[in-house]
Amino acid sequence: MAETAQPTAQLKAIAAMIAGAALLSLNDAVSKYLTESYPVGQIIALRQMCSFLVLIPYVHWVSGWPALKMTNRRGQLVRGFFTVTTMGLIVLSLSLLPLATVISIAFSSPIIVVALSAAFLGETVGHRRWFAVLLGFIGVLVIIRPGGASFHYLLMIPFLTAISAALRDTLTRPLSRTEPSISILFWSSVMVVAAASTTALWGWKPVSPADAGWLLLNGILSAGAHFLMIEALRLGDASLVAPFRYTGLLWALLLGFLIWGQWPDAWTLTGAAILVASGVYIIERESGR
Numbered sequence: 001m002a003e004t005a006q007p008t009a010q011l012k013a014i015a016a017m018i019a020g021a022a023l024l025s026l027n028d029a030v031s032k033y034l035t036e037s038y039p040v041g042q043i044i045a046l047r048q049m050c051s052f053l054v055l056i057p058y059v060h061w062v063s064g065w066p067a068l069k070m071t072n073r074r075g076q077l078v079r080g081f082f083t084v085t086t087m088g089l090i091v092l093s094l095s096l097l098p099l100a101t102v103i104s105i106a107f108s109s110p111i112i113v114v115a116l117s118a119a120f121l122g123e124t125v126g127h128r129r130w131f132a133v134l135l136g137f138i139g140v141l142v143i144i145r146p147g148g149a150s151f152h153y154l155l156m157i158p159f160l161t162a163i164s165a166a167l168r169d170t171l172t173r174p175l176s177r178t179e180p181s182i183s184i185l186f187w188s189s190v191m192v193v194a195a196a197s198t199t200a201l202w203g204w205k206p207v208s209p210a211d212a213g214w215l216l217l218n219g220i221l222s223a224g225a226h227f228l229m230i231e232a233l234r235l236g237d238a239s240l241v242a243p244f245r246y247t248g249l250l251w252a253l254l255l256g257f258l259i260w261g262q263w264p265d266a267w268t269l270t271g272a273a274i275l276v277a278s279g280v281y282i283i284e285r286e287s288g289r
Helices: 008-036 038-063 073-096 099-108 108-121 129-144 153-175 181-202 209-235 238-261 266-288
Strands: none
Touching: 008 038, 008 099, 008 238, 038 073, 038 181, 038 209, 073 099, 073 153, 073 181, 099 129, 099 153, 099 209, 099 238, 108 129, 108 153, 108 209, 108 238, 129 238, 129 266, 153 209, 153 238, 181 209, 209 238, 238 266
16 A cells, blocks of 8 residues: 555546646647737736636536635645746746746656655655656656756746745645645636736737637646646645656657657657656556555
8 A cells, every 4th residue: 555545546646647747738838829929927817717617617517616615725825826936937938948848847846746745744755756756857857958058047937837836736735635626726726817917917918819719728728737636636645646747748748849840859758768667667566556
């Protein structure tokens, strides 16, 4: 048995994180496309507004409105703050840097999650899991090759995104013990809309009908991705499921090729293979248990 949960729950958590990472990469690709025409704050605000077209029917027909009741208001507020920060930084990064570069650096967050979960959540992180996580991080380093090009300050933005995302994900685990996943997602979305809407003071641009459709898709992908990742952190140990966000990098590489014509080189393919190997190793460990 895994440290604190049944094996079946842990494997469901892994599956939810993999699916959430895929949707999040698709969401990031759409966001990057929209940053070519609209301000960062406008994109974040409008896409989160669109996500309510999914969230509200779900609450009404599936979870029920009582599921939105806050038990831990302080926890919801703090997590919402880091959600706002993470979304703002990631979209800003996408507007300035290539998709694969942003996601590669931002996906260092699982490493930070492991350290935080061991230090603050009391989770036992075995040496095999540490090995698999570090193997995944080596895969990221192989892909981005930090010593292969001169440093640019813009690369710090996705790194700060990783720190913010790690803090958000670490807070999600204890918060999910008292708050349903839909409650966490709903109130975080409310806070994102409230914060991002203030950027209208600096000027928004009229949205074309075609881009309205992209914003709608963006909102649906964002809602689905974050719901699945919250479920993953509710069902499984943060230190276990967080590394599976790395699979989103594989989607980013594919999208980069299909949309922007960027074909991964041998180093990138090698790093991706290492990432896959680390994920398969963890799945084998959990299945064996």
